[in-house]
Amino acid sequence: MSLLRRLPPVLRALLAQALAFAVLVALVRVGLRFPPLIWVLLQAVLAVFLSRWMALSSRWVFMQAALPFLVRALWGAPIPAWVYLALFLALALIFGGGLLTRVPLYHASRDAWEKLESLLPATSGLNFVDLGCGFGGPVAHLAKARPDGVFVGIEASPFSWLVAWLRCLPRPNAHIRLGSLWRADLATFDVAFAFLSPVPMPALWAKTRREMKPGSRFISHSFEVPGETPHRVIPVKGRDGARLLVWDL
Ligand SMILES: C[S@@+](CC[C@H](N)C(=O)[O-])C[C@H]1O[C@@H](n2cnc3c(N)ncnc32)[C@H](O)[C@@H]1O
Structure with a gap:
């Protein structure tokens, strides 16, 4: 069971x-016969x-219940195959990274952006990632608030x-890079911010300790580093328990 729980939610849902x-x-094989809607209902209940x-x-459970009915409703509908392909590609582009990295896409609130702003050093020329x-x-907001x-x-x-690149185009002091955070050298940053998941936190902490210089700051949105007490904890609006955990290195 613990192995199952470690699977990303989408894989558990598919399973x-x-x-x-x-x-x-198996029920069909032993000879049970029901009207199609009962089979759909049975699939939903079991799922x-x-x-x-x-x-x-609960959100996943709700989607699991709805999925069999959705599939049944679309079954045989005159929808061209390319629509399914386009939908699949769009979902893969948006959420595919999350499947691989086990970090879903959700966003820090405006309140979190503003509290992040208050955690930036006052010195001009600061580097944030x-x-x-x-x-x-967060990048677009901070770049606007701190043109220095x-x-x-x-x-x-x-x-x-x-999306981030387009959003930050009007800000000459914002730079959006495509790639893995694990390849970034953190030595040049005064402040590193991450809103990820519990999974990468131990490795990310090791990376910040290895690469970030003394006097720099690491901020995690909501996710703790096991065994490392933050210097400050700042509640922010958003999901239950949303907060900024701040470590001064
Ligand atoms: C929870 S969202 C946070 C978005 C944004 N930082 C915010 O606070 O609104 C986490 C993002 O990290 C990205 N991500 C996860 N692992 C990554 C990695 N190894 N390298 C780069 N991005 C990654 C995901 O694709 C996702 O967009």
Whole structure:
């Protein structure tokens, strides 16, 4: 079970649907016959049950319940195949990075941007990096608020990178790079910010300690570094428990 829980939610969701479908196939093989809608209902109930067992969140469980009905509704509908392909490609571009990195795409609130701003050193010429900048909200906001600084966003997902790049185009002091945060050299930054997930935090902490210079600052949105007490914790608006954890290195 713990192995299952370590799988990304999307894989657990697919597995739940596949297992539910396998049960349905077994029932057909032993000779059970129902109207199509009952099969769809059965698939949904089993998928929900398995999703709960696999500790998926309520949002996922809701989608798991709806999926069989959606598939049934679209079955045989005159939708050209390229629409499905385009949808798949769009989803892969937006969320594909998250599948590989186990970091989903969600955004820091405006309140978090403003509190981040108050955590920047007052000195002119500061260098800031958002490790996994998503759609570039924090970088765009800070670059506007502090024209005397340089603000870098690094993003692995091509679609998110494009959105962030376009969003930051009007800001000459903002630079959005496409690539992995693990390849970035953090030595040049005075402040590094990350809003990722619990998974990469130990490795990211090791990287900041290795590369960032004394006197610099590491800020994690919401996710702790196991065994490392932050110097400050600043609650921010957003999801339950949203906060900025600040370490002065
Ligand atoms: C939770 S979002 C945060 C977005 C933004 N920093 C914010 O606070 O609004 C995390 C982002 O990190 C990106 N990401 C995850 N792992 C990454 C990696 N290894 N290199 C670069 N980006 C990564 C994801 O694609 C996602 O867009």
